[in-house]
Amino acid sequence: xxTTSPYVPAAMAIASSVRELADVFTWTFEVPGxxxxxxxxxxxxxVHGVGEVPISISGDPATPERLxxxxxxxxxxxxxxxxxxxxDVMGVRGPYGSAWPLDEAKHRNVIVIAGGLGLAPLxxxxxxxxxxxxxYGRITILYGARTxxxxxxxxELETWRGRFDLRVEAIVDQAGRDWFGPVGVVTRLLDGVPVxxxxxxxxxxxxxMMRFAVRELxxxxxxxxxxxxxxxxSMKCGIGLCGHxxxxxxxxxxxxxxxxxxxxxxxxxxxxx
Amino acid sequence: MDDLARVLVAHPFFAELExxxxxxxxxxxxxxxxxxxxxLVREGDREDTLYxxxxxxxxxxxxxxxxxxxxxxxxxxxDVIGISLLADAPAHLDCRARESVVALAIDAACLLRKMTExxxxxxxxxxxxxxxxxxxxxxxRLQHLDIYR
Amino acid sequence: xxxxxxxxxxxRDAFAALLQAxxxxxxxxxxxxxxxxxxVLDTLxxxxxxxxxxxxxxxxxxxxxxxxxxxALFGYAASPHSWKRELLPPRVPLxxxxxxxxxxxxxxxxxxxxxxxxxxxxxxxxAAIGIQDRVLRDGVHSDPDYxxxxxxxxxxxxxxxxxxxTCFCVSMDTGPRARGGYDLAATELVExxxxxxxxxxxxxxxxxxxSVTSRAPAVHDTAAALAVTDAAATQMGxxxxxxGLRDALMANLEHPRWQAVGDRxxxxxxxTMSCPTCFCTSIEDTTDLSGDSATRTRRWDSxxxxxxxYVHGGSARPSLRARYRQWLTHKLATWHDQFETSGCVGxxxxxxxxxxGIDLTEEVAAIRTPPPEVHHG
Numbered sequence: 175x176x177t178t179s180p181y182v183p184a185a186m187a188i189a190s191s192v193r194e195l196a197d198v199f200t201w202t203f204e205v206p207g208x209x210x211x212x213x214x215x216x217x218x219x220x221v222h223g224v225g226e227v228p229i230s231i232s233g234d235p236a237t238p239e240r241l242x243x244x245x246x247x248x249x250x251x252x253x254x255x256x257x258x259x260x261x262d263v264m265g266v267r268g269p270y271g272s273a274w275p276l277d278e279a280k281h282r283n284v285i286v287i288a289g290g291l292g293l294a295p296l297x298x299x300x301x302x303x304x305x306x307x308x309x310y311g312r313i314t315i316l317y318g319a320r321t322x323x324x325x326x327x328x329x330e331l332e333t334w335r336g337r338f339d340l341r342v343e344a345i346v347d348q349a350g351r352d353w354f355g356p357v358g359v360v361t362r363l364l365d366g367v368p369v370x371x372x373x374x375x376x377x378x379x380x381x382x383m384m385r386f387a388v389r390e391l392x393x394x395x396x397x398x399x400x401x402x403x404x405x406x407x408s409m410k411c412g413i414g415l416c417g418h419x420x421x422x423x424x425x426x427x428x429x430x431x432x433x434x435x436x437x438x439x440x441x442x443x444x445x446x447x
Numbered sequence: 448m449d450d451l452a453r454v455l456v457a458h459p460f461f462a463e464l465e466x467x468x469x470x471x472x473x474x475x476x477x478x479x480x481x482x483x484x485x486x487l488v489r490e491g492d493r494e495d496t497l498y499x500x501x502x503x504x505x506x507x508x509x510x511x512x513x514x515x516x517x518x519x520x521x522x523x524x525x526d527v528i529g530i531s532l533l534a535d536a537p538a539h540l541d542c543r544a545r546e547s548v549v550a551l552a553i554d555a556a557c558l559l560r561k562m563t564e565x566x567x568x569x570x571x572x573x574x575x576x577x578x579x580x581x582x583x584x585x586x587x588r589l590q591h592l593d594i595y596r
Numbered sequence: 597x598x599x600x601x602x603x604x605x606x607x608r609d610a611f612a613a614l615l616q617a618x619x620x621x622x623x624x625x626x627x628x629x630x631x632x633x634x635x636v637l638d639t640l641x642x643x644x645x646x647x648x649x650x651x652x653x654x655x656x657x658x659x660x661x662x663x664x665x666x667x668a669l670f671g672y673a674a675s676p677h678s679w680k681r682e683l684l685p686p687r688v689p690l691x692x693x694x695x696x697x698x699x700x701x702x703x704x705x706x707x708x709x710x711x712x713x714x715x716x717x718x719x720x721x722x723a724a725i726g727i728q729d730r731v732l733r734d735g736v737h738s739d740p741d742y743x744x745x746x747x748x749x750x751x752x753x754x755x756x757x758x759x760x761x762t763c764f765c766v767s768m769d770t771g772p773r774a775r776g777g778y779d780l781a782a783t784e785l786v787e788x789x790x791x792x793x794x795x796x797x798x799x800x801x802x803x804x805x806x807s808v809t810s811r812a813p814a815v816h817d818t819a820a821a822l823a824v825t826d827a828a829a830t831q832m833g834x835x836x837x838x839x840g841l842r843d844a845l846m847a848n849l850e851h852p853r854w855q856a857v858g859d860r861x862x863x864x865x866x867x868t869m870s871c872p873t874c875f876c877t878s879i880e881d882t883t884d885l886s887g888d889s890a891t892r893t894r895r896w897d898s899x900x901x902x903x904x905x906y907v908h909g910g911s912a913r914p915s916l917r918a919r920y921r922q923w924l925t926h927k928l929a930t931w932h933d934q935f936e937t938s939g940c941v942g943x944x945x946x947x948x949x950x951x952x953g954i955d956l957t958e959e960v961a962a963i964r965t966p967p968p969e970v971h972h973g
Contacts, residue, residue: 290595417876423933446918
């Protein structure tokens with residue numbers, strides 16, 4: 175429907191809902207005209223009568239007829255979403271926010287560091303890199319999760335791992351005897367891969383993880399001007415009018431969620447800013 | 448310099464130390480191999496050996512009452528096991544070879560004696576053990592935080 | 597017709613007629629009136645609803661009305677209300693949602709905007725409206741309700757003659773004379789005959805003035821009008837050093853003063869409610885009993901509330917120290933980065949209406965002063 179109010183969503187029916195992990199599920203909407211977006215962007219998803227939340231788009235920008243969101247049931251609205259499925263109608267507003275700068279990473283090696291659900295907002299960027307493979311140098315994906323059962327998109331990670339033109343490593347915080355991969359913090363994986371000072375890095379995960387990942391990249395000489403992170407703050411309107419998502423002078427819904435690290439670093443270093 | 452000395456000097460733990468100082472330790476050192484499943488250290492052991500891993504993965508594990516074994520970290524080439532030798536306390540954890548492991552085993556008593564005799568060797572080694580311990584502590588804290596929640 | 601930039605003089609009866617002309621033009625009059633011991637902004641029926649002979653005493657955490665002993669209609673300063681009650685009302689429905697079986701229909705809620713005339717808007721308030729225009733109307737995304745309401749406002753400004761103890765518009769360069777943003781701007785003169793020198797700001801302003809008896813200003817009228825605002829400019833209750841203020845605040849984010857003011861602050865949000873530029877809102881969802889009909893409503897919110905900056909796991913600003921810092925640094929520093937102006941107009945409402953009397957001019961002066969060195973004995 176056409177409307178001039180930026181608060182009015184478009185109605186979209188869930189075409190399929192897939193369980194990924196115990197509390198994580200992926201919705202696919204079919205959008206005949208295509209829902210164009212850039213990797214890293216998010217939509218405001220509305221659940222009838224319950225509320226609206228910002229959710230990163232986790233699909234392939236090259237196939238915009240399928241709009242995909244991967245969601246964790248962690249709050250009032252997302253827990254209701256967890257009970258919905260195929261045929262249920264949502265409100266969708268977007269896409270909003272800044273994008274992973276695939277252009278700026280061209281001709282560089284790219285290191286993608288993802289933690290937990292952080293792999294979801296990075297997935298469109300990874301697909302974008304792989305879709306133009308020749309434009310990039312070495313591509314390395316480092317993924318960390320709490321336990322092997324918490325590895326998101328495991329089958330896809332294993333498929334990517336099978337390619338000769340890509341390096342994929344996964345690590346967990348703890349495991350039983352049935353895990354034969356490494357155990358430890360995700361940045362341990364940097365010890366085992368080549369990292370050069372000119373590399374570009376895309377990092378997404380909980381804020382603590384991103385902070386120490388950047389510290390480890392710093393130690394290896396990667397410039398903060400070629401490290402990008404994706405941040406999260408409370409959002410109500412998604413369009414820079416309600417004030418909730420501010421971090422210092424930045425509206426995260428417009429200037430973020432993807433930030434070049436040197437630009438956001440001074441604000442991340444001040445507790446409770 | 449014989450083969451063992453060369454290997455000792457080349458291990459990342461001794462990076463940037465005087466080779467002559469490092470070879471002082473040759474008398475305390477053996478090259479050892481573990482098969483997959485062998486334990487380098489068991490919980491309760493009074494660690495009498497410092498292992499410098501050359502090859503292969505080692506799992507640091509704890510055993511629950513139920514018998515379930517939880518791996519809390521994996522270490523590999525370049526890492527050090529047995530740091531608590533200086534604290535003279537029994538090992539808290541099991542260290543088990545996940546595959547074939549090749550390591551330099553340095554006898555703890557011999558090492559401590561040589562470190563005392565030769566302070567220009569002793570102090571840097573002590574500092575490095577401290578550094579490794581701190582890094583291990585840092586990582587353990589991050590893992591403890593359950594940050595992916 | 598009196599042209600833009602030109603002035604006329606009208607007497608008290610003509611002022612009453614001016615208000616009537618606005619009503620006849622289909623406008624609701626909104627302006628100051630006395631209620632519950634305060635001067636609030638509400639619907640006016642005519643000149644008699646204005647606070648005749650009333651003045652105000654304002655100080656940190658203190659507001660009292662008093663009798664002036666004259667017949668001035670605008671002899672007071674800022675009201676606890678500001679025009680944002682009309683332009684950005686406390687509750688506005690945004691979207692109506694109708695569910696039929698599993699299908700959802702979305703429609704923009706109709707705007708409650710009406711043709712209004714702001715009577716007695718002050719220079720600082722006009723500056724505040726201009727600031728909110730940049731935030732809510734002129735950005736990449738624009739709020740349709742704000743835009744619609746804004747288009748339907750006639751501004752009858754009044755140049756200030758009676759600043760209060762908490763005023764500092766001179767420091768913020770927003771007053772006491774309004775510089776544009778009005779259809780008509782009046783200076784009230786009480787001495788030598790109750791009259792108003794009225795400047796025309798727009799063609800619409802000139803048109804309304806047509807139906808009212810007026811005369812050309814004599815030299816003494818013009819001089820008297822200027823004297824009113826010149827005098828007001830010397831009677832500011834407070835000052836704020838704005839030179840280099842943005843950088844000074846951002847360089848002192850860990851100054852001990854933040855903890856001191858955080859300890860006093862109650863987080864009551866009075867300052868944000870009374871502030872004419874604060875614009876933070878939230879969106880609430882309600883449904884009818886059947887659940888088929890839902891509404892998304894925009895309501896005022898405040899960065900002082902505990903869950904304003906909620907991230908999963910808790911608040912990003914759990915302490916009042918952090919929330920006060922957020923408010924002040926946004927208002928006086930990061931607002932510049934976002935909108936290229938200050939967020940503060942110097943109206944003093946936040947000082948007057950703070951129950952514990954926190955004075956941001958005093959806080960700013962303290963934060964600009966280097967903290968004492970900590971000596972380790």
